[in-house]
Amino acid sequence: MKERIGFIGVGAMGHGMAKNIVEKGWPLTVLGHRRREAVDDLKRRGANEAASPLALAAESDVVVLCVTGSPQVEALIHGAKGLAAADKPLLIVDCSTCDPASTTRLAAELATKQIALVDAPLSRTPTDAWAGTLDVMVGGEAAAVARARPVLEAFAGRIVETGPVGTGHAMKLLNNFVAMGYAALYSEALMIGAKAGLSAKVFDAVIRGGRMDCLFYQTFFKYVLERDREAHRFTLANALKDVTYLASFAQALGVANPVGAAVRNSFAQAVAAGEGEAYVPMLSDFVAGWNGLPVAGRK
The missing domain is CATH 1.10.1040.10 (N-(1-d-carboxylethyl)-l-norvaline Dehydrogenase; domain 2)
Structure with a gap:
């Protein structure tokens, strides 16, 4: 049985990535987004919608982030309604473009909560995201990367493993x-x-x-x-x-x-x-x- 995927950040790149995830059979929950057309399109394709990162984490085994940068990632993870507040094991796959120092610090913090973090930033364009042919650079512990790989393959044409967490970013x-x-x-x-x-x-x-x-x-x-x-x-x-x-x-x-x-x-x-x-x-x-x-x- 496929793991349940949560997706935050269905913007220009994220919409196509999430579309490929749900169309390839993964149970998908997305966080509400200012681009309602993207959320509504994904719901028509079979996705569910969550009202907060905490609610999304409760419905997910793996959470994919595709947001602007480190401040946004940290805000989604921390706080009373953040992903970490779900108090459950998770795999977070961060496809944003972030500061590697923030990424490595977050990974160490989350490990104490039984949450694994891999950084998996992207290359190419929204057209490639829609086609499922993105390039992905992924850093993290071997077991976490192996777990993330099938999800990444839903929207990637090429995946390059870069080494420890932070090296992808x-x-x-x-x-x-x-x-x-x-x-x-x-x-x-x-x-x-x-x-x-x-x-x-x-x-x-x-x-x-x-x-x-x-x-x-x-x-x-x-x-x-x-x-x-x-x-x-x-x-x-x-x-x-x-x-x-x-x-x-x-x-x-x-x-x-x-x-x-x-x-x-x-x-x-x-x-x-x-x-x-x-x-x-x-x-x-x-x-x-x-x-x-x-x-x-x-x-």
């Missing part, structure tokens, strides 16, 4: 550092090219199909060339959060992270200008605008 920060670094590089390169009279189409003709092409490049440039706002749905505010976590992680390790600081500043400038809810490829518009270039469709 550390790898996710590195993955997003590389991705957001590319976003900042593409944006500045396009701006310099435009100043020199080189169009985005010419830039793309050189890069696409060459050694510097990749899936991230392709979704980024689907917006740049086609103005497809849905091509890469990851907000600048979330990008800034992730590279800020990386800066904190690097500081805790006592290492210099100068490229990370430069990448972070690109996103911080856009978010400070009130553009936090724009998507990552739109950074190219803001970098162009800051340098006096007109941007199609924007003031």
